[in-house]
Amino acid sequence: MDAFYASVEQRDDPSLRGRPVAVGGEGPRGVVAAASYEARRFGVRSAMPSFEARRLCPELIFLRGHPGKYARESRRIFAVFGEFSPSVEGISLDEAFIDLTGSRRLLGPPAEVGARLRERVREETGLVVSVGIAPVKMVAKIASAAAKPDGLLEIGPGEVRGFLAPMPVRRIWGVGPVAERRLVECGLRTMDDLARADPRTVEQLFGSWGTRLADLARGEDLREVEGRGAALSYSEENTFEKDVGDPALLDATILTHAESVARRLRNDGVRGRTVVLKWAEARRRTAGPRGYPLRTRQVTLLEATDDGVVIAREARRLRAQAGPEEPVRLVGVGVSGIEESGLAQLSLFSDGGSGSEDGQERAALNLALDQLEARFGAGTVTRASQGRAERAGLSLQIKRGEGIDDED
Numbered sequence: 001m002d003a004f005y006a007s008v009e010q011r012d013d014p015s016l017r018g019r020p021v022a023v024g025g026e027g028p029r030g031v032v033a034a035a036s037y038e039a040r041r042f043g044v045r046s047a048m049p050s051f052e053a054r055r056l057c058p059e060l061i062f063l064r065g066h067p068g069k070y071a072r073e074s075r076r077i078f079a080v081f082g083e084f085s086p087s088v089e090g091i092s093l094d095e096a097f098i099d100l101t102g103s104r105r106l107l108g109p110p111a112e113v114g115a116r117l118r119e120r121v122r123e124e125t126g127l128v129v130s131v132g133i134a135p136v137k138m139v140a141k142i143a144s145a146a147a148k149p150d151g152l153l154e155i156g157p158g159e160v161r162g163f164l165a166p167m168p169v170r171r172i173w174g175v176g177p178v179a180e181r182r183l184v185e186c187g188l189r190t191m192d193d194l195a196r197a198d199p200r201t202v203e204q205l206f207g208s209w210g211t212r213l214a215d216l217a218r219g220e221d222l223r224e225v226e227g228r229g230a231a232l233s234y235s236e237e238n239t240f241e242k243d244v245g246d247p248a249l250l251d252a253t254i255l256t257h258a259e260s261v262a263r264r265l266r267n268d269g270v271r272g273r274t275v276v277l278k279w280a281e282a283r284r285r286t287a288g289p290r291g292y293p294l295r296t297r298q299v300t301l302l303e304a305t306d307d308g309v310v311i312a313r314e315a316r317r318l319r320a321q322a323g324p325e326e327p328v329r330l331v332g333v334g335v336s337g338i339e340e341s342g343l344a345q346l347s348l349f350s351d352g353g354s355g356s357e358d359g360q361e362r363a364a365l366n367l368a369l370d371q372l373e374a375r376f377g378a379g380t381v382t383r384a385s386q387g388r389a390e391r392a393g394l395s396l397q398i399k400r401g402e403g404i405d406d407e408d
Helices: 004-012 050-056 067-084 110-125 137-147 157-164 177-185 191-196 199-217 247-268 308-322 357-376
Strands: 021-024 032-035 061-063 088-092 095-098 131-133 152-154 233-244 270-281 294-305 328-340
Touching: 004 021, 004 032, 004 067, 021 050, 032 050, 067 088, 067 095, 067 110, 095 137, 110 131, 110 152, 131 137, 137 152, 137 157, 157 191, 191 199, 233 247, 233 270, 247 270, 247 308, 247 328, 247 357, 270 308, 294 308, 294 328, 308 328
Parallel strands: 021 061, 131 152
Antiparallel strands: 021 032, 088 095, 233 328, 270 294, 270 328
């Protein structure tokens, strides 16, 4: 989708059309989640700190955004995608791979299919989608970016090498700033440089990872379009507007995140066995966006849980026993080791597990809370000790187990 969040806001508010708009957090640590094309002309882009976006474009209109509305629009868009193929792999709320293999006889040439898909999305939502078509996933993704705004680009099988050749190596999946620097230091600046490099040299320098990158630089990508699989983890986090060192405030925020994670687990009918506490230190150690050290601690439970009280208890214990010793700028809570809920077994010990009497009472309470939220919206009822978790910006990540009205 083209400037998804910003486009939804401009569609719904005519006064915003033709004006530079950014959706995200406007505070000192805010981040731009989406920028309209009017804002992009000034250099404003997603993931940019909000203060920098404001400096580049003083007339920028900042909106906090409506996550629930964006989630609903995403579902409508993905329903349209499903009209063209049963094989759709969502990689964010506004982006997906669609496998058209074998559909030529039924739907026609891929470019015609892409054009009809764009028309259907516009008819259904009033929004614009750009389409990239290619034999392999990575090239299709790059082509869709090259087609923006409001375009379609098809790269045929015989055109892949020529299309990729002049592009910088950072366009390859998995190549970040550090990896790009290593490649450039070895004289591998473009995809063509990497594609033509001696395979033995590449493997000696970077191991099997380098061999894989060289394959991608040649347009050799064996990954198939994969439908929605089971989630491996669930998490929530936020960046504070000011550094936080107060244990009580951290614990209140941890409870808020734990309850949110637990609600999503219950919505999906699963439980998690490992609780993870995550934080970013407030003191910058190195330059760049990764200059604030990110730490994690985790504990594996005897019994999987979907109870926010249990998740918060363990995350708070991690904070107290092995957590930050100085102020933090970010805190998050997650669970992994996901398994189907099934029937709760009776616990041998009264530790508040799902099989204990206390756990059963909380399960009934959680069910009641879920029903209230389903009817009246997220945040209808909260625990007295919860904190308010302001987020620096919105994410395009698909959150498993999140209802369409959550955080509207």
